Amino acid sequence: MNKLSLSVPLSLLCLSAFSTEATTYITAKAMLDVNNGKLISTPLIQIDNGVITQVSTGNLPTLQQGDEHIQLLELTIMPGLMDMHVHLTSDPTVPRSERIGQSIPRQAIKAAYFAQKTLNAGFTTVRNVGAQGYSVIAVRDGINAGDIIGPRIWAAGPSLGVTGGHCDNNRLPPEMKYTAEGVADGPWAVRAKVRENIKYGANAIKFCATGGVFSKGTKVGIQQYSLEEMTAIVDEAHMRGLTVAAHAHGTSGITAAIKAGVDSVEHVSFVDDEAIKLAKKHGTWFSMDIYNTEYTLTYGEQNGVAQENLEKERQVSKRQRDSFRRAVDAGVNMVFGTDAAIYPHGDNAKQFSRMVEFGMSPLQAIQSATINSAKLLKVEDQLGQLKVGFAADIIAVKGNPLNDVSLLENVSFVMKAGTVY
Template identity: 40%
Template structure:
């Protein structure tokens, strides 16, 4: 019996030894850890599995089984977070015909391609604010299982609109082919349908709720800023989302629809083009975040100059609204509104997300604060700052690196050289 026990103990000991995971040490020449505005020099980040175990001053000596990643000539940062993307599509002259030519699988494969571009650009977490067939729910699951390379996705699945509103998928169609839309397809009228649509998103596997509280630029509809939800509908959406612990993101250009949404208790305002002082004051009072998407505004304004790029109904809206967003951002930043980084990529090209940093700095935000908007503040808005948003002990190991110093030259963020997500290296030059 003693011999059998001895043999069993030896076998168990062997199994336990085999399961021990060696540490990964990142030697960082400079570290922007996401907790403040300054850089730390000559730092070691100790990673165990998918988490940061320790952040030490100096270059720690590696053990025999440890892996060392040499980033002594780089600036290391937390994985970046883009709070407004659309992974399933990208704008172009033929984009408005795609809903008639693409199937669910086409959108899913397109999204997989853009997801890889996004994570390789250093954005390890994104909030996907609207898709077509819930394809980003499937994409999130595939990425989480390790079947595909891509960022950590928090998806709204299909956006919620009112009839004829910015996210009504039947806009612009002849009556003979116009589908019968309702809460399942994200079109609501009245409080009962508003609640049903939120519950439908929950059933579909969405993580967050996205609504279009005003008209939009790229929808085939005349107004880009009219309010499109009543107060009771907005209240019903927010209350129901709160029951499911879901945050609410709000597309809004016009100030009246924006103010209604803020008063209802939404989490964030996207774009915010015609935001005025009253709206800014309401946002500060209600701790509402602003996600500016400056580069989307600049992109559509530029493309509106090209004949045939947008439908003629869209073109004047793009010319008028697009150029205004950067100035709105400047006013909101100066007023002290909470700002989280977001690009609306899918309007502009996926993978170019970091260009937004340059526009933010150009409008008067410091380089460090621009970086915090895509790390610490984005994580706080998503209510995941206990897991992500900074390089600290106990956080998930989402870590990127760039050559140069982004506090001195923010443009270096457009050339990410190293990406680690959840403790796994996804890009290393």
């Protein structure tokens, strides 16, 4: 028995010494270095176990048995894109009155479908900022387990909000006594709600600091949570190592959220000079969805968007784009966030052209969806660049996106963690 027990591990050691894991190599026409904006000719990327292990130029791989060589000879490769504001459970083509009747399981199925669609569009990482019933957390876990296909997901649970505010549901009559599951009032109540979200798997937190465009009976510019409540939310989430996003259209809500220490402010429609200075001082990230206006105003009515909400969109859209330009000119930290679900999932990259139109260079727009988003999520040493030690999240387009950023709307190749999708 002693001899047998020794011979088993020895034989395993011998096997491991003479066997090698298969390696994947990618060659391409060019590679975009998103850190400095340089286009590098004839790159060679080596990938082992889903991680980039070598980056060189002008070489061809030496293949061993079982290795794979992916040749993208007419394409430019770059890091997978990242969208920091999506809602995978929501379908803008379904009337809102119909969405109210959708069960949590039905929403989870929708999210799984849209997750794959989003990955296929070149977005290998997203942050889902709010969904009912922990549905997107289940989808995230299913992706991580290999049950379904989709991007990396940072998933907030139900968005926190005040009673009757933007993150509550005000569309049902009082006799139904319905309150959205993220509603919490007061500093200790919001702490408890953050803890509940974390308990059920959230790895991000989102709260509504002001009214919103698509809620009933809220004014987009009016602050909802107090500074004391916002500070409690942020403190509780940061104590547990989670980033916090604050939905905020109005000036006072934006300012209070920054003072409370949020990691990112979403929408940022009515920003003023004080808020811009505060954001720069605190290193706060702005996530501004400046693409979806045309979709809402063109298709919103036929998709069941109420006139109240369409009118609020008209009030917000131009101001938000003006605010975007001012924030860019001032050098505020910016990430790519589209509010996907207000427009169809998979069209995320259409925002890049809008970002360039309203003040960014193509490189700045691309950086917002790569290295900047990775910094917001605190994974800048793992995602957002094509470097040794980083995850092999790689996309490819035909041409140079620095010359034409709209090329990102037609991604030809998508790899996440070394797997081609």
